[in-house]
Amino acid sequence: MDFISTRGKIQKCGFIDAFLMGLADDGGLIIPEHIPVVPQDQLKAWEQLSYQELMFEIFSYYTNGEIPDEDLKALIHDSYATFRSPDVTPIHTINESLHVLELFHGPTFAFKDVALQFIGNLYSYVSKKQNKIINILGATSGDTGAAAIQGVRGKEGIQICILHPHNKVSKVQELQMTTVHDDNVLNLSVEGNFDDCQRVIKELFADIEFKNKYHLRAINSINFVRILAQTVYYFYAYFQVAKKQSIDAINFSVPTGNFGNIFSGYLAKQMGLPIGKLILATNENNILERFVKEGIYMPGDFLSTYSPSMDIQIASNFERYLYYLNQKDAGKVTELMNEFQQNGKLVIAEADMPQVRSDFDAHGVKGAECLQIIEKYNKESGYLLDPHTACGVAAYEACSDKNEVCVVFATAHPAKFNEALELIPIEQQFPKEIEQLFNQPQYQTVLDYSKEEIVKQLEAFYKV
Ligand SMILES: Cc1ncc(COP(=O)(O)O)c(C=O)c1O
Numbered sequence: 001m002d003f004i005s006t007r008g009k010i011q012k013c014g015f016i017d018a019f020l021m022g023l024a025d026d027g028g029l030i031i032p033e034h035i036p037v038v039p040q041d042q043l044k045a046w047e048q049l050s051y052q053e054l055m056f057e058i059f060s061y062y063t064n065g066e067i068p069d070e071d072l073k074a075l076i077h078d079s080y081a082t083f084r085s086p087d088v089t090p091i092h093t094i095n096e097s098l099h100v101l102e103l104f105h106g107p108t109f110a111f112k113d114v115a116l117q118f119i120g121n122l123y124s125y126v127s128k129k130q131n132k133i134i135n136i137l138g139a140t141s142g143d144t145g146a147a148a149i150q151g152v153r154g155k156e157g158i159q160i161c162i163l164h165p166h167n168k169v170s171k172v173q174e175l176q177m178t179t180v181h182d183d184n185v186l187n188l189s190v191e192g193n194f195d196d197c198q199r200v201i202k203e204l205f206a207d208i209e210f211k212n213k214y215h216l217r218a219i220n221s222i223n224f225v226r227i228l229a230q231t232v233y234y235f236y237a238y239f240q241v242a243k244k245q246s247i248d249a250i251n252f253s254v255p256t257g258n259f260g261n262i263f264s265g266y267l268a269k270q271m272g273l274p275i276g277k278l279i280l281a282t283n284e285n286n287i288l289e290r291f292v293k294e295g296i297y298m299p300g301d302f303l304s305t306y307s308p309s310m311d312i313q314i315a316s317n318f319e320r321y322l323y324y325l326n327q328k329d330a331g332k333v334t335e336l337m338n339e340f341q342q343n344g345k346l347v348i349a350e351a352d353m354p355q356v357r358s359d360f361d362a363h364g365v366k367g368a369e370c371l372q373i374i375e376k377y378n379k380e381s382g383y384l385l386d387p388h389t390a391c392g393v394a395a396y397e398a399c400s401d402k403n404e405v406c407v408v409f410a411t412a413h414p415a416k417f418n419e420a421l422e423l424i425p426i427e428q429q430f431p432k433e434i435e436q437l438f439n440q441p442q443y444q445t446v447l448d449y450s451k452e453e454i455v456k457q458l459e460a461f462y463k464v
């Protein structure tokens, strides 16, 4: 399997090089040259596999044997040994049409652990095998940062710097990142919002001289390995539900911000998983919902919501979808992305809209709806949703017919967002791992939004 860029201007490369490149060197996003299609009899055989076995099979379609089988198996095994559930991502069934896939059983209680525990181990593996310097640069609205730091803290040969928007992440998210005191971790708390943080890091990754000099590596979903690792739980969820009830296609309702989680579903569907609707669930920062409904991709005003991790206007992975929507025409993608850069807006041809609407459905939750959903499900079934998952459940209610089967992704544990949950008359408890964070000192540098200042911090921190 070769990997290429959505902008078509890099040399084809293998799995490890694609992993290390992160953002493609031509400013595009890395994708596989061809999406492999899993034969139906193979899919049937996968039904019986454990999460770890399934991940090995899926990765084997992409890794070209660059990681020997035994090493890949060990990396996968070690990555999920830190999870609190033996199933890694267990299913909680609300009723026959609604299942919740709990993606929050990893060390930082959010879905990002599923890919980032593995990526942390993979960076460590590559650093040792190839003697590579690994200087990670990431931007976070709260969860990616915590999970990435947890995935690499204290690991030899790896430095990690994470930018988060100052005072715009939940207290628990902030504590998860900033109470880590390992020498290889730098937290920059930037005055601005997540889009500002993501813009700076993308600019630095696109500056090839800087990227090469400082050996920049990505942990955000600009890195294709993040996307691939997230396809695994779509397959796993499908097989878990298929064991409980007879299903044909299944819908997925996916809390969406940077479009990474749902793009993994798009990839799983292209690989042959019988997915019905891919439902894009979001909040008031609804650029993606507006795109699916109106064909216009244009950021609105940034709004702080009950689901802060999805307070994102510019969705990094959208470019990957544009590539497939435009029949893999890298020239067209470049043109569209330049248009977006210049005019702050991108309009999809009317002729493409039937395809968009058959690929995705969408629902954006507004204001109190998020809290009402949490309260309703807690009353009716005793199950406590976090605010991002609540957006997923609201989108299930809006877009999935009751005679269809839908899996909603529970992307975080409710305790990470106690600020929102305290507004509802329900009882909540902190898991002990989160409770103990409140007594610890924090380590972070608060910065104005200034690229020069951020660069100065990185130059002082990274190993070269
Ligand atoms: C808890 C939670 N849910 C959903 C999302 C959306 O995921 P994505 O950015 O991959 O679309 C995020 C982060 O963006 C998140 O942290």
Ligand SMILES: N[C@@H](CCOP(=O)(O)O)C(=O)O
Pocket (backbone or CB within 6 Å): 139, 140, 141, 142, 143, 144, 145, 219, 220, 221, 222, 257, 258, 260, 261, 309, 310, 316
């Ligand atoms: N919600 C994310 C935003 C970054 O998304 P990523 O999937 O590109 O890492 C976060 O928690 O940081």
